[in-house]
Amino acid sequence: EVQLVESGGGLVQPGGSLRLSCAASGFTFSSYWMSWVRQAPGKGLEWVANIKQDGSEKYYVDSVKGRFTISRDNAKNSLYLQMNSLRAEDTAVYYCARMNSGYDPDYWGQGTLVTVSS
Amino acid sequence: SYELTQPSSVSVSPGQTARITCSGDVLAKKYARWFQQKPGQAPVLVIYKDSERPSGIPERFSGSSSGTTVTLTISGAQVEDEADYYCYSAADNILGVFGGGTKLTVL
Numbered sequence A: 001e002v003q004l005v006e007s008g009g010g011l012v013q014p015g016g017s018l019r020l021s022c023a024a025s026g027f028t029f030s031s032y033w034m035s036w037v038r039q040a041p042g043k044g045l046e047w048v049a050n051i052k053q054d055g056s057e058k059y060y061v062d063s064v065k066g067r068f069t070i071s072r073d074n075a076k077n078s079l080y081l082q083m084n085s086l087r088a089e090d091t092a093v094y095y096c097a098r099m100n101s102g103y104d105p106d107y108w109g110q111g112t113l114v115t116v117s118s
Numbered sequence B: 001s002y003e004l005t006q007p008s009s010v011s012v013s014p015g016q017t018a019r020i021t022c023s024g025d026v027l028a029k030k031y032a033r034w035f036q037q038k039p040g041q042a043p044v045l046v047i048y049k050d051s052e053r054p055s056g057i058p059e060r061f062s063g064s065s066s067g068t069t070v071t072l073t074i075s076g077a078q079v080e081d082e083a084d085y086y087c088y089s090a091a092d093n094i095l096g097v098f099g100g101g102t103k104l105t106v107l
Helices: none
Strands: A005-009 A010-012 A018-025 A035-040 A045-051 A058-060 A069-073 A078-083 A090-101 A106-107 A113-118 B009-012 B018-023 B031-038 B044-047 B061-066 B069-074 B081-089 B093-099 B102-106
Touching: A005 A035, A005 A090, A018 A035, A018 A090, A018 A113, A035 A069, A035 A078, A035 A106, A035 B093, A045 A069, A045 A078, A045 A090, A045 B081, A045 B093, A078 A090, A078 B018, A106 B044, B009 B018, B018 B081, B018 B102, B044 B061
Parallel strands: A010 A113, B009 B102
Antiparallel strands: A005 A018, A018 A078, A035 A045, A035 A090, A045 A058, A069 A078, A090 A106, A090 A113, B018 B069, B031 B044, B031 B081, B061 B069, B081 B093, B081 B102
């Protein structure tokens, strides 16, 4: 069974940093692109970042470029999102998702809440 | 940048057909996916490649495409189908974008 479990969310002050993790199991993690998607309270879904199987390609939504870094450790079956210079508008539930061979986000974790507030 | 446009809400009675549209230039070149999200839950993929249904998704869910518009159709909508629905596509298959979401009410 495919499982994705996010962790690392919490309350952080504006300008602060946070590192999210996503532990994957039930599939060959190193064979899949992975994504981060977020959802602000009461709002819609927003794609944040993607990373290729070997980590050689990374892509970001414009609003997080230069502040967020997606990475992975295939030996640990883990996906990460390093978030720096956090802003109030980054407050959201952050989901990790697996992208299948058709680039469809087919499995999602339950999400971790990040709150940026003083 | 590019965007996908959905109606904010759709309402049908149980047993009726619900149709949710999604429009955007990227849809003329790239596949659409549809996600269902119920309150407090993670999104669930219900349609991919415009019209393909993942295993475990009821047959009443179908998708279609015409030019820059895709449509999610729920034939014989049930009360349990009440949820938010999001379309999604990706330029070059990598730069993702979601529609704003449609709240489906079945009552």
